[in-house]
Amino acid sequence: MKVPSMRLDDKVVIMTGGGRGIGKAMAEGMAQVGATMIIADISLEMAAQTCKEINDGGGKAIPIQVDVTSEAEVIKMVDEVVAGYGRIDVLVNSAGVGSRMASTELPMEEWNRIIGVNLTGSFLVARTVARVMMQQKAGKIINVSSIMGAIALPMIAAYVASKGGVVQMTKALAVEFVEHGITVNAIAPSYVNTEMIATMKADAPRFADTMRRTPMCRLAETEELAGPIIFLASEASNFMTGHILYVDGGFTAW
Numbered sequence: 001m002k003v004p005s006m007r008l009d010d011k012v013v014i015m016t017g018g019g020r021g022i023g024k025a026m027a028e029g030m031a032q033v034g035a036t037m038i039i040a041d042i043s044l045e046m047a048a049q050t051c052k053e054i055n056d057g058g059g060k061a062i063p064i065q066v067d068v069t070s071e072a073e074v075i076k077m078v079d080e081v082v083a084g085y086g087r088i089d090v091l092v093n094s095a096g097v098g099s100r101m102a103s104t105e106l107p108m109e110e111w112n113r114i115i116g117v118n119l120t121g122s123f124l125v126a127r128t129v130a131r132v133m134m135q136q137k138a139g140k141i142i143n144v145s146s147i148m149g150a151i152a153l154p155m156i157a158a159y160v161a162s163k164g165g166v167v168q169m170t171k172a173l174a175v176e177f178v179e180h181g182i183t184v185n186a187i188a189p190s191y192v193n194t195e196m197i198a199t200m201k202a203d204a205p206r207f208a209d210t211m212r213r214t215p216m217c218r219l220a221e222t223e224e225l226a227g228p229i230i231f232l233a234s235e236a237s238n239f240m241t242g243h244i245l246y247v248d249g250g251f252t253a254w
């Protein structure tokens with residue numbers, strides 16, 4: 001028996017939200033095992049910085065500016081990648097936003113912004129990339145949900161709804177695209193040490209509550225998402241589709 005490889009040599013990978021945080025660390029990890037990374041972020045400056053670090057380390061990466069909520073920009077990005085590389089092997093939808101407010105006070109613009117980026121944006125990029133993958137009869141789409149796709153905490157209803165939506169969208173696209181050779185999975189992290197959770201970290205009682213809920217009693221570091229994403233992007237996970245991979249220090253088992 002030949003053990004399937006977790007290398008991503010010559011794979012063309014689009015990483016949305018790759019400008020910083022989890023997306024950046026996953027991109028660095030994927031580049032280290034051979035992937036050519038397209039770092040797609042609303043901030044071209046941050047995307048370019050990620051690419052510089054990957055390229056300086058001997059990897060391959062190019063930046064593209066894209067707002068995942070704009071259909072015109074997403075189509076343009078996908079066209080550019082196909083023109084430059086001829087194909088797209090893997091898409092990781094890591095662009096995401098969140099905020100914390102009582103549901104009774106939450107401006108509808110903020111609800112729409114969070115659902116728009118996390119859920120609608122992930123769908124838009126996934127279905128646009130899927131048109132290319134269908135022609136290839138192969139591809140892997142990986143969405144970034146959260147433990148908040150399965151459980152809930154107060155004051156983050158829009159975020160919880162968006163990530164729950166990502167879970168169900170992942171399953172829906174998995175069963176729809178399977179006949180085209182495309183797999184669709186998601187990773188669902190607990191709290192990861194990024195800018196997104198800076199206010200939670202600075203709030204001592206909330207931070208203590210989060211630690212109490214996490215059996216491993218700590219935040220994840222961004223590089224701890226690299227292994228799971230490489231696994232889902234590689235041939236090692238070929239029989240998995242519609243799967244939600246929790247990377248949560250035991251949070252959802254508590």
Ligand SMILES: NC(=O)c1ccc[n+]([C@@H]2O[C@H](COP(=O)([O-])OP(=O)(O)OC[C@H]3O[C@@H](n4cnc5c(N)ncnc54)[C@H](O)[C@@H]3O)[C@@H](O)[C@H]2O)c1
Nearest residue numbers: 017019020021022041042067068095096146191192194196
């Ligand atoms: N940090 C956590 O604790 C945590 C836990 C579970 C899931 N997640 C999810 O992981 C993903 C990454 O989170 P993070 O902590 O790295 O956040 P982050 O804020 O550090 O990074 C998010 C990235 O997405 C980009 N982005 C935002 N809106 C965009 C848009 N409209 N178009 C393109 N790019 C856009 C930002 O510029 C940024 O580079 C998100 O989907 C988030 O919901 C985070």
